[in-house]
Amino acid sequence: MRKWTIAAGAGALALVLASCGTSGGSDSATTAPGGKGFTPPDIPMQKSLGKSEGAVNILAWPGYAEDGSNDKTVDWVTPFEKQTGCQAKVKYFGTSDEAVSLMKTGDYDVVSASGDASLRLVAGGIVAPFNTKLAPNYADVAPFLKNRDWNSVKGQMYGMPHGWGANLLMYNAKTVKPAPTSWAAVFDGASKFKGKVTAYDSPIYIADAALYLMQTQPDLKIKNPYALDQSQFDAAVSLLKKQRQNVGEYWSDYTKEVSAFKAGSTVIGTTWQVIANIASEGSPVKAVLPKNGSTGWSDTWMVAAKAKHPNCAYRWANYVVSPKVNAQVAEYFGEAPANLKACQHTSDKSFCAGYHADDAAYANKIYYWSTPIKQCLDGRTNVRCTDYADWTTAWQEIKG
C-alpha cells in the first residue's frame, strides 16, 4: 500500500518534471525590459476584418461593458450582440495586475487596459498591434489620446482609446467637516479619521503619495510620480506607512468600498466617479477633484495576440468607442469620452465640458497610471528609478 503511494507519487513527479523540462530554458535568456526604448515581441497585426465569429470574451473595468444586469437602464452589450451577432461574455477585474494575469490565460479577446497594464501587455506579447483602419471610429478620437506613451510603441498604436479621468477624493459630508479640498486629508491630516480612511489596494497607489510629496516637499524634486529614484520612493513609502495607521481597510473590489462608505465605517479616501455615484445614493457621500491635481487613468481597448475571436474583438473596440455608446459609458462611469463626437450624445449636455473632454491642457495635467520601470520615465538618465517589482514589494510591506 505504502509502496504504491510512493510509486504513484514518483510517477506524477516525473511527469510534471518532464513537461516542464521541455519548455524550460528556451525563454530564460530574454533581456530585461527596456522602458520607452523596449522592442515589443514581433506579433502580426490583423490586416482585414473578417466575418463575425459569433462570440467575444471581454475583460473590462467594472462599468465598461454593462449588459443591464446591474442597472436595467444601462445596457450597451445587448445592442452590440444584436448588431454584430457576437455573443459577449464579460469578466470584470479590480486592479491592473488582475487584468494582466487574466489576459495571460489567453481566455480573453479584448481588454480595457489602463496605462499601468498596457505596456506590460505589449512587452509580454499578450496583445497585438492595433490596426486603426479596421476601427472607423478611431478617426474621431481626441488627437491628444493618439500615439501616447501608454498606448503606442514607436509610433504603432496598440489599441483603441476609450476614455480618461482622474482619481477623486470621496468623503462623508456628515462627518468630514469642513469639506476636504486637498489630498492632505488622507495623508498629513489622516489621523483625524483614524481607522476610517481607505485607499486603493494596488502598488500603483504609491504614485498618489508621490504626487502629494511632489507638492508638499519640493526638495525631493519629484517630477513624475511614476519615476521615483530610491530616496523619493522611500519618502513616499514612509508617508504611506504613516497613513496605514489610520486606514480601516483598503479596497480594490468597488462594492466593498461602497458598502463601507454607506455603513460609515469608512469616511474618506480615494475613489472613482462611478463608485461615488453609487455610494452617494441615499447617503451623504460626496467626491471632489482635489485642487492640487490627481493621478488618473487613460484606458485603451487592446486585442489579445492569441484572440480566438479577433473579428468580434475589433467590432467591440469600434462599437464601444462609437459616439453614442462612448457617451453612455462615459456618463455611467464618470470619465471623459475618447470620441469627441460622443459629446453631442450625452444626456447631460454640459457633461463633456464638466469633464474637460476636449481640453488637451487639462488632460495633460493628470498623472495617468503608468508602469514604473528602471529607466526613469521623467527622462533622468543619471539615476536608476524604482521599478514595478520594487513597488509591489513595498506595497505589501506598507500594509504590514
Added chain:
Amino acid sequence: MSVSASPTRGAAYLHRHPRLRLAGVLGAPLVWLGVLYVGSLAALLMASLWVQDSFTSQIFRTWTLANFRHLASEPLYRTVLLRTIGMAVLVTLVDLTLALPIAFFMAKVARPRTARILVVACLMPLWASYLVKAYAWRLLVIDHGVLASTLGVTPGFGITAAVLTLSYLWLPYMILPIYSGLDRLPDSLLEASEDCGARPWRTFRSVVWPNIVPSVIAGSIFTFSLTLGDYITIKIVGGASQMLGSLVYDQQSLNLPLAAAIATFSVLVMAIYLLLVRRTGALEQL
C-alpha cells in the same frame, strides 16, 4: 469459443496473481491521488524556484532560490507568518473551548433524539456558503452594525474580527470529532470515576480528557490548517490586516513564483504540525 473463453481465462490469471488484482482495483484512484496531491505540491515547489519579470509578466523557468532569499530578508513575511500561526492557534483554542461543553452535552447529557437534532444543528451552517457567512459577520462587526447596536461594543474590522469569524466558520469541524470521541466513551467509566469519589473536574482530567485527546487533535488539524490557508475572511472582516493566505492571493497576480514560495510556508508549518501530532501517537488511535 475463444471469445467466450477469454474472460474466464483472464479471471483465472488474475486469481493466480493477487498483486495484479490489487493494482487493478487501487491503481486508478492511487494515480489520481498521486497526481492531485503529490503532483500539485511538486508543481508548487517547482514554481517557487522560478522568477517572473514584473514588466513583461513572463515567467523564467530557471532554477533559483531568489524568492526564498527575498522571503528571508524581508521582515514582513516573518511578521505575517507568526501572526497567521498565532491566529490559527487562537482559533483552535476558541473552538476547543466552545466545542467541549457542546459535544459533552450532545454525547452524555441530551436524550438520543435531542442529540440527533443537535448534530443536525451543528451541520446546518455547513450547508450555507462560506462567503455568505463571512459577509454576515461583516455586518455583525461593522461600525453601527448588529453587535454595536445590541451589545454596545464591536471589535470593528481587524484581527479580532477575523479570529471570531474563523472560529465560527470552523466550529462544526471541532464539535463533530469530539462528539464522536465522547460518544464512544462508555458511560460506565464516568460512573466508576464518580463512585470512586472523583469530582467532575477530576473526572474530566483523568478519565474524559485522555480518552478524547485523539478527537481533539483531529479537530485541531481542521481548525488549524483551515485558518492557516484562509485568505477570504481576512479580506472581508480583517480590515487592512494581512495573513499568509492573503499575501499569496495578492501576489499570485503580481508574481506567481513568489506566491508559490510564500505558499510553501503553510505547507511546511502543516507538515511540522502533523509530525508533532504523529509523535504523540494520537493519529494511531483515530
